[in-house]
Amino acid sequence: MLLRVDPASDVPLFEQVAASIRSDASRGGLAVGERLPAARDVARSLDVNVHTVLRAYQALRDEGLIDLRRGRGAVVTERVLQYADLGHDLPRLVAHAKRLGIGPSALSAMIRQEFAS
Amino acid sequence: MNHISARTRILVLSVLAPLVVCLAGIALMVSWLPSLPDVVAIHWGLDGRPDGYGPASTLPLLLGVIGVPTVAFVGWLVLWFEAGRPFTPALKLLAVTSLWTSLVLTIGFAGSLSGQRVSEGAGAPAPAAPLAWAFGVATCAALLAWFLLPRSVSPIPSAGSATAALRVAAGERVAWVRDVSAPRPLVVALIALGVLVTGAAATAILVTGGRMWFVAVAPLVIVVLTASTLAWRIRVDSHGLVVRSALGVPRVTIPLDQIEQAHVEEVDPVGQFGGWGWRWGFGRRSGVILRAGDALAVKRRSGATFLVTVDDADSAASLLNGLVARGGLATR
Numbered sequence: 001m002l003l004r005v006d007p008a009s010d011v012p013l014f015e016q017v018a019a020s021i022r023s024d025a026s027r028g029g030l031a032v033g034e035r036l037p038a039a040r041d042v043a044r045s046l047d048v049n050v051h052t053v054l055r056a057y058q059a060l061r062d063e064g065l066i067d068l069r070r071g072r073g074a075v076v077t078e079r080v081l082q083y084a085d086l087g088h089d090l091p092r093l094v095a096h097a098k099r100l101g102i103g104p105s106a107l108s109a110m111i112r113q114e115f116a117s
Numbered sequence: 118m119n120h121i122s123a124r125t126r127i128l129v130l131s132v133l134a135p136l137v138v139c140l141a142g143i144a145l146m147v148s149w150l151p152s153l154p155d156v157v158a159i160h161w162g163l164d165g166r167p168d169g170y171g172p173a174s175t176l177p178l179l180l181g182v183i184g185v186p187t188v189a190f191v192g193w194l195v196l197w198f199e200a201g202r203p204f205t206p207a208l209k210l211l212a213v214t215s216l217w218t219s220l221v222l223t224i225g226f227a228g229s230l231s232g233q234r235v236s237e238g239a240g241a242p243a244p245a246a247p248l249a250w251a252f253g254v255a256t257c258a259a260l261l262a263w264f265l266l267p268r269s270v271s272p273i274p275s276a277g278s279a280t281a282a283l284r285v286a287a288g289e290r291v292a293w294v295r296d297v298s299a300p301r302p303l304v305v306a307l308i309a310l311g312v313l314v315t316g317a318a319a320t321a322i323l324v325t326g327g328r329m330w331f332v333a334v335a336p337l338v339i340v341v342l343t344a345s346t347l348a349w350r351i352r353v354d355s356h357g358l359v360v361r362s363a364l365g366v367p368r369v370t371i372p373l374d375q376i377e378q379a380h381v382e383e384v385d386p387v388g389q390f391g392g393w394g395w396r397w398g399f400g401r402r403s404g405v406i407l408r409a410g411d412a413l414a415v416k417r418r419s420g421a422t423f424l425v426t427v428d429d430a431d432s433a434a435s436l437l438n439g440l441v442a443r444g445g446l447a448t449r
Contacts, residue, residue, distance in 0.1 A: 002432050004291045029429065037294040037350065045292035045354035 001029065001037065005046055013048055017056035025065060025080045026087025036066060036074035123267035127199060130262045131212035132192030135219035139185045142223030146177035152234045159229075169324075173233075176226040184222045191215040198387050203270040207391030212266060213259045220255035277414060277422075279378035280431060283439035292354035293436045296363075297427045299347045299407045303393055307347065311340045346394040349405055351413075351425055353433050355440065358415055360405055360425055367395060369405075373444075375417050379437035381430045382414040413437075 003020040005013055024030050036042075039057060043050040057074050060066045065083065067075045097107045153173040160169025195212045202208070228247020285291050299307070318336040348363035357376060361368040386406045390396035397403045404412070404424030413430040415423045415437065427433070 001295060001429075002291070002293050002436065004289060006286070006289050008288050035296065037296055041350060041352060042292070042294055045294055045352050045356075046290045047355070048290070 003042065003046060005048065014052045014055040014059065017042070017046070017048070017053055018059045021056065021060060022065065022083065025076070025083040026090060028084040028087065030076050030080050032076055032078050032080055034076045035072065036076065038073060123204065124196075124199070126266055127195060127204075127212055128192075130266055131195045131215045132189065134262075135188040135192060135215045136185065138216070138219040138223050139180055139188060142227050143177045143181050143185075146180070146227055146230050147174075149230060149234055150174060153230065154233065157230065157233045161229075173230065176230055180222055180226050184219065188215050188219045191218070202385065202388045204267050205388050205391075206269040206271065208388070209263065209266055209269040211391070213262050216262050217255045217259040220258055221251045224251035224254055277378075277380050277382060277416060279438055280380050280434035281438070282442050283432075283435040285436070285439040285443045287443070290355070291436060291440070292352060293429075293433045294350070294352050295427055295429065295433070297349050297351060297405075297407060297425070298363075299393070303407065304347055307343045311336075311343055314339055343394075346405075346407075349407075349425075351427055351433070353436050353440070357440075358413075358423070358425075358433075358437060360423075369423065371415055371417060371423060373437075373441050375419070376437060376441050377416045377418050378441070379413065379415050379434035381434055382412050382424060383410065384412040384424060384426055385409055386426075 001021065001024050003017060005016040005020070007013065009016065011019075021030075021036070036057070039050050039053040043053045046053075057066065057068060061068045061074075064077060064079045067077055069075060094107070097103075102110075150173055155172065156170050157173045158167030158169065159171045159175050161167050191211065192215045195208060195215065198208055198211075225248055228250060232247070283291070298304075314336040318333045322333060345362040345364045345367060350359075350361050350363060352359040352361075355373070357370060357372040358379075359368070359370050384390075384406060386393050386396075386409055389402070390404075390406050393406055393408075395404075396406050401421040402424065403421070405426065406412070406424065407426050410426060411428070411430045412424045412426040413433045417423065
């Protein structure tokens with residue numbers, strides 16, 4: 001599982017951690033039932049607070065992507081299949097946006113608009 | 118020797134010869150039974166004096182029931198692994214072990230019995246003499262077998278050109294984390310081995326009334342070491358490559374400044390490393406080898422290579438090369 005955070009970014013750290021994991025899911029890199037590494041290990045690797053990682057895990061739990069169980073840790077649910085399915089559309093959409101010279105924030109705004117309508 | 122096929126030589130030296138040795142030993146000991154007392158010494162304490170007695174038929178029986186199947190099994194393993202694989206030094210060593218074991222057991226047992234034959238006089242001599250003989254003869258025979266066996270072939274690892282580096286920006290923190298555990302068949306085999314070893318030690322202690330309690334130390338160490346090879350946590354981050362057993366130890370850290378490059382290699386556990394777990398292969402290669410297939414391979418500046426069999430090794434190698442290129446500075 002690849003995780004990237006940029007402390008200089010405006011996006012909160014826990015959001016970035018969650019986004020990394022979500023990205024892995026949409027690329028088909030997470031299997032149903034797979035156990036995510038311990039929050040402690042992730043925190044140490046990224047040099048962030050363990051509570052940051054825990055908050056990211058909780059956000060993903062609220063989305064239904066993972067289950068947080070005592071003793072078993074964070075387990076990927078079947079929802080990951082839906083993320084991967086949606087993820088198939090992403091490369092084409094982003095490539096299209098790049099060709100048109102439309103950047104990520106503009107594209108995100110357009111996507112958000114689409115949800116609202 | 119070359120006109121005798123490689124497979125035939127392996128068959129003869131690692132299966133047939135050891136079997137013949139064991140069977141000859143059994144036949145010899147059985148032929149001695151009339152000239153042996155009803156009860157003989159079959160076990161000696163560390164001080165060299167007998168402390169276990171039993172019927173004379175015990176030793177040939179042991180050799181037949183334990184020695185023969187063990188030797189046959191090891192020899193068969195070698196043949197089975199040799200099919201379709203290069204004959205690596207690891208396999209060759211295993212082949213030679215079969216013969217070595219059969220000789221140690223047979224000479225050791227037969228030597229212990231031979232000294233107790235009624236015509237030889239009273240008392241059972243300490244087995245130190247036959248054991249030293251046994252080790253000496255077995256080692257000489259093993260060396261001879263090494264020369265008679267086909268030449269070993271060092272496996273040529275797949276081309277180790279560096280994986281394309283991931284672009285890592287100056288202030289970014291990137292990490293790759295993955296847990297990996299031994300495949301189920303291996304876990305079952307290791308648990309079975311642990312149970313066997315513990316059972317043997319427990320039996321030894323019970324049979325000698327607890328006087329050999331220290332015999333439990335080795336099996337305990339084996340069980341703990343084995344348990345530690347079952348599951349690992351692998352991390353690639355600004356610290357470098359960190360491979361840690363789920364139990365905490367053993368662990369390996371290869372800092373970024375010691376890494377020349379990372380790539381992915383195909384690994385054959387038995388052919389290249391002689392087995393599974395934390396292994397040392399020939400040619401300054403070591404690593405955590407839990408299955409065949411893709412492995413993350415890290416070439417250190419010292420020239421040695423460390424490998425870990427893990428899924429998605431490509432991403433890990435790519436990140437490692439990217440972090441090394443960036444200089445491994447963890448900006449805060």
